[in-house]
Amino acid sequence: MSNYFKRVLIIPTAVLVLLVMGYLVTSCKGPVRSxxxxxxxxxxxxWREDNRxxxxxxxxxxxxxxxxxxxxxxxxxxxxxxHSSPAIGNNTIYITGxxxxxxxxxxxxxxxxxxxxxxxxxxxxxxxxxxxxTPTIDGDRVxxxxxxxxxxCIDASSGDIIWSQAASEIHKGTYGSWGIAESVIIDGDxxxxxxxxxxxxxxxxxxxxxxxxxxxxxxxxxxxxxxPILVDYAGMQMLINVSLGYTFAVDVSSGDILWRVAHTSRAxxxxxxxxxxxxxxxxxxxxTGGYDSEGRLIGIAGDGRSADVIWNDDVLDVHHGGxxxxxxxxxxxxxxxxxxxxWCCIKWDTGEKMWEEHWQCKGSIIAADGMLYIYDEKHGNVxxxxxxxxxxxxxxxxxxxxxxxxxxxxxxxxxxxxxxRHGKALMAYDIKExx
Numbered sequence: 001m002s003n004y005f006k007r008v009l010i011i012p013t014a015v016l017v018l019l020v021m022g023y024l025v026t027s028c029k030g031p032v033r034s035x036x037x038x039x040x041x042x043x044x045x046x047w048r049e050d051n052r053x054x055x056x057x058x059x060x061x062x063x064x065x066x067x068x069x070x071x072x073x074x075x076x077x078x079x080x081x082x083h084s085s086p087a088i089g090n091n092t093i094y095i096t097g098x099x100x101x102x103x104x105x106x107x108x109x110x111x112x113x114x115x116x117x118x119x120x121x122x123x124x125x126x127x128x129x130x131x132x133x134t135p136t137i138d139g140d141r142v143x144x145x146x147x148x149x150x151x152x153c154i155d156a157s158s159g160d161i162i163w164s165q166a167a168s169e170i171h172k173g174t175y176g177s178w179g180i181a182e183s184v185i186i187d188g189d190x191x192x193x194x195x196x197x198x199x200x201x202x203x204x205x206x207x208x209x210x211x212x213x214x215x216x217x218x219x220x221x222x223x224x225x226x227x228p229i230l231v232d233y234a235g236m237q238m239l240i241n242v243s244l245g246y247t248f249a250v251d252v253s254s255g256d257i258l259w260r261v262a263h264t265s266r267a268x269x270x271x272x273x274x275x276x277x278x279x280x281x282x283x284x285x286x287x288t289g290g291y292d293s294e295g296r297l298i299g300i301a302g303d304g305r306s307a308d309v310i311w312n313d314d315v316l317d318v319h320h321g322g323x324x325x326x327x328x329x330x331x332x333x334x335x336x337x338x339x340x341x342x343w344c345c346i347k348w349d350t351g352e353k354m355w356e357e358h359w360q361c362k363g364s365i366i367a368a369d370g371m372l373y374i375y376d377e378k379h380g381n382v383x384x385x386x387x388x389x390x391x392x393x394x395x396x397x398x399x400x401x402x403x404x405x406x407x408x409x410x411x412x413x414x415x416x417x418x419x420x421r422h423g424k425a426l427m428a429y430d431i432k433e434x435x
Contacts, residue, residue: 045089046136047183047227048410049366052277054324056368056413062433063371065384069398070418075427076112080104082131083408084183086419086426089137090156093419095426096131096144098123103131103146105154112428116159121146122166124179130405130423132181132225138207143186147179151193153210163210171215172199174222176244181225181275185239187252192230192239196223201257202239202250214255221245224274225320231280234304240285242274247287247298249307259300259307266292266314275320279330281348284310290319290335297351313351316344321364321377322410326387329354331372333362339378343385343392357392359383364410371395373411373418380407380422402427 049056062070080097086108087094092115093108099119106117123129124147136143141162142154149168154161167173168180173195185192191207200215201223221243228241230252238249238258248260263274272291279286285307288295295313300306316323316334319341323332328348333341334356341362345354361378372385380400386393400407403422412419416432 044136044138044186046087047085047134048277048322049368049413052227052229053279054277054322054366055326056366058368058413058416060433061369061371061413061416062384062431063395065396065398065431069382069396070429070431073417073428073430074112075402075425076108076114077402077425079106079114079424079426080117080131081405081424082421083128083406084131085134085410085412085421087135087137087142088412088414088419090140092156093426094135094137094142094156095421096133096135097424098130101125103133103144103150105135105142105144105152105159107156107159108426112426118154118159118161120144120152120154120161120164121150122148124148126177126179128178134183134227136184136186138186141207143184143191143207145180145182145184145193147181148175149173149180149193149195151184151191151205151210153207165210167193167203167205168195168197171195171197171203173197176222176225177272178225180223181227182223183227185228185230187230187237190252192228192252194223194228194241194243196221196243201243201248202241202255204252204255216250216255216257219243219246219248219257219260226275226277229278229280233280233283233300234302236304238304240278240280242276242278242287242289244272244274247278247285247307249300249304258305261298261307261309263289264294264312266294273319276318276322276332279323279325281325284348286323286325286330286348288313288316288318288323288332290317292335293317295346295351297348311351313346313353315351315353315356316346319362320408321362321375322366324365324367324372326367326372329387329389331367331387332365333374335362343374345387345389345392347389354389355392359392359394363407366411366413368413373413375407375409375411375420377407382411382418382420400427
């Protein structure tokens with residue numbers, strides 16, 4: 001196996017090697033560390049940084065990069081292909097990929113070497129079959145979904161499957177043009193998943209056994225290509241999700257649907273793609289989708305049982321690169337066409353456009369330590385941007401030169417390392433200041 005999944009070590013200078021070796025001896029051997037099964041906020045590790053906001057709690061990071069970018073510590077260039085992001089815990093990097101017709105979970109050690117890989121479900125076999133599910137780590141277990149909606153609970157140490165089920169098939173789920181792209185949520189003893197279809201919209205399973213706890217009513221709709229969020233509001237916990245037709249919320253204590261708001265489209269828009277995890281702040285939810293569909297802010301009623309649109313926006317129609325909210329402003333990249341888009345800043349309260357700038361192409365975005373990290377999907381350029389409503393303020397950038405295919409995976413920051421995925425390649429860059 002090691003001959004097939006080879007590791008490429010990058011050694012810029014002898015000095016850097018000595019520095020890195022010194023660090024490895026004193027800090028659990030590399031980019032991951034023990035005790036990382038749950039992040040500092042106590043949340044489960046998985047999709048889109050801390051609590052699915054896209055904003056990481058990491059601090060002490062470089063505020064600019066040298067020419068050519070930060071130091072590349074290692075790269076593995078022969079992973080199963082995918083567009084998913086890594087999740088990191090238990091001294092291990094977990095990532096999904098596709099092997100022929102099967103989705104697999106791969107575990108890497110702190111140097112990028114494969115420890116094990118486990119096939120866990122049927123891969124999507126139509127348009128863009130590569131995996132999109134980011135693993136969800138809960139202590140000594142990892143949870144994943146496949147392109148056809150197969151769920152699996154996998155032992156985080158051995159890779160053994162603890163339980164699995166064809167969840168979408170069991171619950172008569174339906175699919176959009178690109179299958180299932182959901183990274184599941186673990187909440188206490190429950191796992192939430194979105195089959196959609198005529199029978200139910202959302203289900204809750206016992207995370208230990210996979211047994212059904214409840215199923216919500218149906219919205220007679222297909223699931224979107226997103227991963228939902230779990231929020232506390234109005235004295236209850238609600239799962240806020242986006243289907244192809246609605247933004248909706250589920251009371252996780254019962255499975256009841258609390259509210260739903262239908263999507264609307266601008267004239268001529270296709271409005272068939274909903275790939276962006278919503279943002280929640282102060283009783284309001286921001287949702288967006290590509291193809292000239294409207295972005296909007298939705299206000300939830302004080303009792304949590306209804307919701308209405310506060311404003312609509314025709315600037316920031318994000319294709320699938322995500323959004324972040326910092327200091328009252330939303331940042332992301334809009335859709336001009338499938339091969340282009342601009343980087344934008346709009347105001348949270350009003351949807352007012354602050355700036356719109358063309359840089360390389362649209363792409364994905366996360367934030368950490370007061371900076372934005374953007375990854376253009378066409379050319380593979382990674383940019384470091386200072387956020388603010390005055391202008392697009394690019395500080396540094398570099399180009400990804402490993403891997404193949406579109407640059408669709410969202411970046412991840414962990415323990416001062418920036419992880420970038422491109423097809424079969426995963427790279428770890430040192431972005432820690434004064435490591």
